[in-house]
Amino acid sequence: MLRCPYCNVDISTRTEVCPLCHTRLTDVGNSGDDIKRTARAYPPRGDLPPLSGNLFDKIYLYSWLCLSVSFVIAELALTRSVRFSWITITVLLYFYILFRLVIRSGEYFPQKVTAHALILTIVIYSLRSVLPEPVIIFEYLLPVLYLVSTIAIAVFLIINFKRPNRYLLNIITVAFMCSIPFLALVIIHEYRSFILSLITMVIGLAVIIGTIAFKAKTIIGELKRKFHF
Numbered sequence: 001m002l003r004c005p006y007c008n009v010d011i012s013t014r015t016e017v018c019p020l021c022h023t024r025l026t027d028v029g030n031s032g033d034d035i036k037r038t039a040r041a042y043p044p045r046g047d048l049p050p051l052s053g054n055l056f057d058k059i060y061l062y063s064w065l066c067l068s069v070s071f072v073i074a075e076l077a078l079t080r081s082v083r084f085s086w087i088t089i090t091v092l093l094y095f096y097i098l099f100r101l102v103i104r105s106g107e108y109f110p111q112k113v114t115a116h117a118l119i120l121t122i123v124i125y126s127l128r129s130v131l132p133e134p135v136i137i138f139e140y141l142l143p144v145l146y147l148v149s150t151i152a153i154a155v156f157l158i159i160n161f162k163r164p165n166r167y168l169l170n171i172i173t174v175a176f177m178c179s180i181p182f183l184a185l186v187i188i189h190e191y192r193s194f195i196l197s198l199i200t201m202v203i204g205l206a207v208i209i210g211t212i213a214f215k216a217k218t219i220i221g222e223l224k225r226k227f228h229f
């Protein structure tokens with residue numbers, strides 16, 4: 001029988017961490033042998049072949065692969081360069097991730113918004129080879145994406161103010177992303193139109209400072225639970 005002294009409970013099935021507080025059981029007086037001797041709750045999972053998902057995954061990903069290869073070959077043959085193919089490849093992948101990991105996932109709204117901001121960043125970045133002025137990616141497109149994402153999560157947190165704790169890491173992640181466009185403009189020395197990206201960074205930093213000032217303890221607890229340290 002395994003035991004967690006923090007929660008004062010006996011654990012009767014095999015696990016590496018306490019199911020209640022996520023403390024590593026070997027750190028609190030249980031040996032590796034204790035864990036191995038404890039019965040499993042369910043049989044060990046066998047190795048799954050790659051692409052063993054459902055039919056939608058198989059059809060979509062297979063079509064995506066075929067279309068991507070055909071586009072690259074066709075564009076290489078016609079223009080001897082690959083510019084527009086990247087957009088097709090990333091947009092098709094975007095819709096897959098949007099459907100599988102955002103709309104149909106069991107995650108909460110702030111996690112969905114964060115995941116969506118990450119994948120849309122890749123799509124927007126892939127436009128750089130075809131835009132007449134690629135710098136608008138950092139001047140306008142990414143700042144708007146990160147501002148809207150931060151505001152969406154902030155509104156969700158305000159509406160759910162009674163239980164905001166589990167979403168604090170999400171708002172800090174998107175608030176950090178708000179600094180990327182302005183820093184990118186500084187790195188490439190492009191100061192023609194930096195106001196929106198600067199405003200985005202300032203709002204992001206204000207959100208980070210505000211969240212840490214009011215909820216530092218909760219954030220540390222959330223990090224500990226998430227990464228088991």
Ligand SMILES: [Zn+2]
Binds near residue numbers: 004006020021022023
């Ligand atoms: Zn525990």
